[in-house]
Amino acid sequence: MASVGNPATILLVDDDEAIRRFVRHILQQQGFRIIEACDGAEALKVASAYAEPVDLLLTDVIMPKVNGLVLTQRLLQERPGIGVLYMSGYVEKSMLLATHPESILIQKPFTPDALIAAVRQILASREQQ
Secondary structure, eight states: OOBTTBOOEEEEEOSOHHHHHHHHHHHHHTTOEEEEESSHHHHHHHHHHOOSOOOEEEEESSOSSSOHHHHHHHHHHHOTTOEEEEEESSOOHHHHHTTOTTOEEEESSOOHHHHHHHHHHHHHHHHTO
């Protein structure tokens, strides 16, 4: 888990490169460390190879190969304490609650302020556990 002086690490997963670039830019400006993948299958490989803790999975829901819900289930087996923030323009929150009840869904399109608020909310809730 991130601590003072040690930025939180976020695994950013989206199959749209423009969205990944936009989100990465916003989060890096806030001091977060970003690792990224273009889909769920790549994210599992990246997470497996990344030796440091990952504080938050920020993932699109609908992606080719491995979608965000399956990615979350698999990643939670490897990294049980990871926070989860879904982003989607198509998915209902109720669909996600069954997979990961502590998750948050941010609807696309979103503002930088909304993204930062959602990330900080998830990270704050993890620190209280």
